[in-house]
Amino acid sequence: MRRTLIALGLIAALLMATGCARRGGNCPDPGGAIKVGVYGDLSGQTSSFGQSTKNGVQMAADEINAAGGINGRQIQLVIEDDQGEPGKAATVVQKLVNQDQVRALLGEVASSNSIAAAPAAQEAKVPMISPSSTNPKVTQVGDYIFRVCFIDPFQGEVMAKFAANTLKAKRAAILFDSNSDYSKGLIQFFKQGFTKLGGEIVAEQAYAQRDRDFTGQLTQIRSANPDVIYVPGYYQEVGVIAKQTKQLGIKAPLLGGDGWDSPQLWDLGGDALNGDYISNHYSVDDPTPVIQDFVKRYKAKFNGTAPDAIAALAYDAMMVLADSIKRAGGTDCQKLRDAIAQTTNFKGITGVISINSDRNAVKPAVVLELENHKFVYKETIQPDTGGGTTSPSPEGSASPAASASPAASAQPSASSSPTANTSGGNANAGATNANQ
Amino acid sequence: MKFLKRLLVAVVIGLVLYALNLAMSKEGLFGIGVPLYQVDLWKLAGINVILAVSLNLINGFTGQFSIGHVGFMAVGAYSSTFMTVYYTQGLEQSLAGAVGAGVAAAIVFLLVIIVGAIAAAIAGLIVGIPTLRLRGDYLAIATLGFAEIIRIVIVNTNRIGAATGFRGAVDPWPGRVTIPAYTNFLWIGIFDVVTIVIIYNIVNSDTGRALISIREDELAAQAMGVNTTRYKVTAFVISAALAGVAGALYGHWRLPHPADFTFVRSFEIIIMIVLGGMGSITGAVLGALVITFLPELLRQLPGEVYNYRLVIYAALLILIMITRPQGMLGGREIGFNWLKRAQRRPEGDTAVGADKGVPIAERDAPTADHAKEVENR
Known part of the structure; x- marks a missing residue:
């Protein structure tokens, strides 16, 4: 017992020794x-x-x-x-x-x-x-x-705008990952945006992560005859979905989000991915x-x-x-x-x-086209600040000017990246203006 | 007299913990306090001690190889925080009116810890009854599978935050917006002591003797009339309940997230007890401290060496295991004189060589040499 007490005492002393410097008041x-x-x-x-x-x-x-x-x-x-x-x-x-x-x-x-x-x-x-x-x-x-x-919901809006304005799609089908908050958040805002722009959601199907056969859902989608299919999942499933879509003779392009962005996507989907589009943060191209x-x-x-x-x-x-x-x-x-x-x-x-x-x-998002194992820069889509929608890219995203900015600075742009994680459906995509 | 002595020990330990807790609080003890980063590590170490000591009951004393301990921790973390978030707000408010906010929070916390422990114990029972009839590798795989099932259920359950972690009430369901951070060092310290006392008493009771006999030779134990399955399930359930307590403490400190309850964490707990010495309570405590602090100490390495700190960490572990394959303490205990009193030499002891006359709990774990010796006999 005496040794127990000594041990406890030693630990206490050790703690005290490491102590002293109390945090606080280092805000200035x-x-x-x-x-x-x-x-x-x-x-x-x-x-x-x-x-x-x-x-x-x-x-x-x-x-x-x-x-x-x-x-x-x-x-x-x-x-x-x-x-x-x-x-x-x-x-x-x-x-x-x-x-x-x-x-x-x-x-x-x-x-x-x-x-x-x-x-x-x-x-x-x-x-x-x-x-x-x-x-x-x-x-x-x-x-x-x-x-x-x-944030995640913004990507859903971006794709809705792209589908309606650039691809002139009228009928969209949705195939989403029912296990992922990310996927669910994206389709919610895609649906809102797409119907607001005069489009129609003609089919909605779900799959689970690690599924390998999507022909049932895709057959349903095929019979609805959509112009585009929105598949905001992760690359593991998307690659396979792209292959099976082509096997079933579906011509409509697939649209996705930054969850597609991985070198492994090409191993799974290969050439079947050509002509599909994703939204992303930037493009090197x-x-x-x-x-x-x-x-x-x-x-x-x-x-x-x-x-x-x-x-x-x-x-x-x-x-x-x-x-x-x-x-x-x-x-x-x-x-x-x-x-x-x-x-x-x-x-x-x-x-x-x-x-x-x-x-x-x-801030804006970019839309990339999938072409022969590459993400090719397609256009930049601005957040909704009043009415502005797509701005065909090269000149970049000129927004009203303002504010200081340091050394290097630039504009919208290009490439690949995944952004991990799922999202809750919480709104507030583009619509807000800078303030605070 | 004996009772008074124990009471005195309890009071002293309580006071020391209370003082430590003050020193670790934001305000500090007499203005002196432990830096918050180290406070974090001590809390983590305290929780790891509960996990290691409780796992030691199964892996060290009963000789069953479970690698799903983190599953029970997850059950405890999620069930207790679930209760806190969705069902205890009203109770805490009504209690606060009667006994004050601080005491009300403590009562609620104690209740949800008990919920966490019970939930984990039930999970332990459900897993234990079928799987503990298995031996060796099969048990290991079954427990690993269980832990993964728990994790995947969590990832897919929206009400507890699914894959993003559980911070508070999830949308359509009303409840607390964030999980209150009830856990402080006092709670962790008290449950460390409780865990050690419980495991110590079990190991040194007839139940403990039965468990050790199962470890030493299951067939022989059975032949002597030990109901091996029943004892194994008992040990498993107690161990699971304590892991549930650790989970509840963790969940009210950091938000529970499924990525923190992967099998990697299970292995971390196993490393703690193997490193400290299988079948030694103080060894498990020591192992938990080393595994918590060593990787953080290596963070202090300068420049380029920093990038190799995990390599150094692994190398150090290998070095310890090479020099002390039986763990740092082997099967021995340190520092607890009163532990030894109960460890009388077992009757009818047939051990030879170095183990002759040494109480079973103090013996080194069987080594390769020992196995050979037995074979030659």
């Missing part, structure tokens, strides 16, 4: 280099997302530092690996916030990890910008949580000069690797943060939060970004 700007925490999956199953995020942020920070920093202060990145697990993401953010005392956070890609980590950032009042978590729930965690990508310049700089820095959408979004997230720090005149947590919230018409690589009152980005 401490001055000096600006510490920015980056967390992502660098060693888990989705580590390609984490690596792209890291590269994008690193490149942006290096460019800012090379240009003299923000108001003469350098950016210092603290990068942590969360192994793609929500629990680890929460721990890592505690470390970044409390041990490293970062002034702002960038991360994660997978929405579930962002949702798990966000409460720690919110509690410590450290602004967090997620580059590429598209689930609406992420920014609902609190008023210090932002994102620079569009977008001819806009700013994007092509970004692609060139990125390739030069990272041994010829082309930047995927995740990397471009990460770059934009860092740039939006830098712009906000500049406007806030430092990193006082309250002022910085307000500055991020007031971001309006920031010209990023992935489009003109405005943060709305839900702390989501209002």
